[in-house]
Amino acid sequence: SQTIHQWPATLVQPVGSPLSLECTVEGTSNPNLYWYRQAAGRGLQLLFYSVGIGQISSEVPQNLSASRPQDRQFILSSKKLLLSDSGFYLCAWNLAPVEETQYFGPGTRLLVL
Amino acid sequence: AQSVAQPEDQVNVAEGNPLTVKCTYSVSGNPYLFWYVQYPNRGLQFLLKYITGDNLVKGSYGFEAEFNKSQTSFHLKKPSALVSDSALYFCAVRPSSGTYKYIFGTGTRLKVLA
Numbered sequence: 326s327q328t329i330h331q332w333p334a335t336l337v338q339p340v341g342s343p344l345s346l347e348c349t350v351e352g353t354s355n356p357n358l359y360w361y362r363q364a365a366g367r368g369l370q371l372l373f374y375s376v377g378i379g380q381i382s383s384e385v386p387q388n389l390s391a392s393r394p395q396d397r398q399f400i401l402s403s404k405k406l407l408l409s410d411s412g413f414y415l416c417a418w419n420l421a422p423v424e425e426t427q428y429f430g431p432g433t434r435l436l437v438l
Numbered sequence: 439a440q441s442v443a444q445p446e447d448q449v450n451v452a453e454g455n456p457l458t459v460k461c462t463y464s465v466s467g468n469p470y471l472f473w474y475v476q477y478p479n480r481g482l483q484f485l486l487k488y489i490t491g492d493n494l495v496k497g498s499y500g501f502e503a504e505f506n507k508s509q510t511s512f513h514l515k516k517p518s519a520l521v522s523d524s525a526l527y528f529c530a531v532r533p534s535s536g537t538y539k540y541i542f543g544t545g546t547r548l549k550v551l552a
Contacts, residue, residue: 431480
């Protein structure tokens with residue numbers, strides 16, 4: 326069966342520090358991968374999605390970036406965190422167009438101080 | 439612009455009563471529609487989806503949703519609410535062509551009162 330992992334689960338970082346969040350999927354091949362941010366426990370904002378290695382679509386201009394160095398690995402990064410980067414970061418995968426359902430990871434809660 | 443609207447921030451319902459969580463959308467073409475649920479400090483869990491076929495879709499935990507093309511709606515329903523249904527519910531849509539991007543609503547918090 327398929328599994329999606331995210332780490333770390335919780336992170337407290339000072340303003341201006343770098344960031345690296347990792348997401349890995351097990352049990353499938355060639356997934357579409359997604360990074361979302363959820364602020365204040367409400368709506369989801371799509372940050373990046375990838376349909377293949379090295380293919381990244383950015384949805385929101387900001388100080389975040391994403392990379393997909395391997396088929397089932399998706400990394401969210403920042404060189405310098407802002408206070409507004411605080412939030413709950415969710416990774417998801419699916420096999421669209423074959424299977425549309427998105428499967429979400431447990432999330433990373435980021436607090437920038 | 440393509441969008442999804444969940445007009446209610448919160449819905450309160452008594453246990454045992456029917457519940458409805460509303461969702462309307464604005465996308466071109468024939469959309470794919472989804473409902474997800476989120477419990478505190480967790481990722482989202484899939485409930486149900488409409489891709490094609492019967493307008494009434496049945497999903498997990500006794501939930502169902504009806505696709506109404508003329509009203510561009512996809513309301514989530516359950517005949518008898520449980521306290522354990524209390525959570526944050528998200529409607530999502532993907533235009534059927536051109537992108538694998540999913541648009542999520544702002545979420546509706548469902549509170550089922552004992």
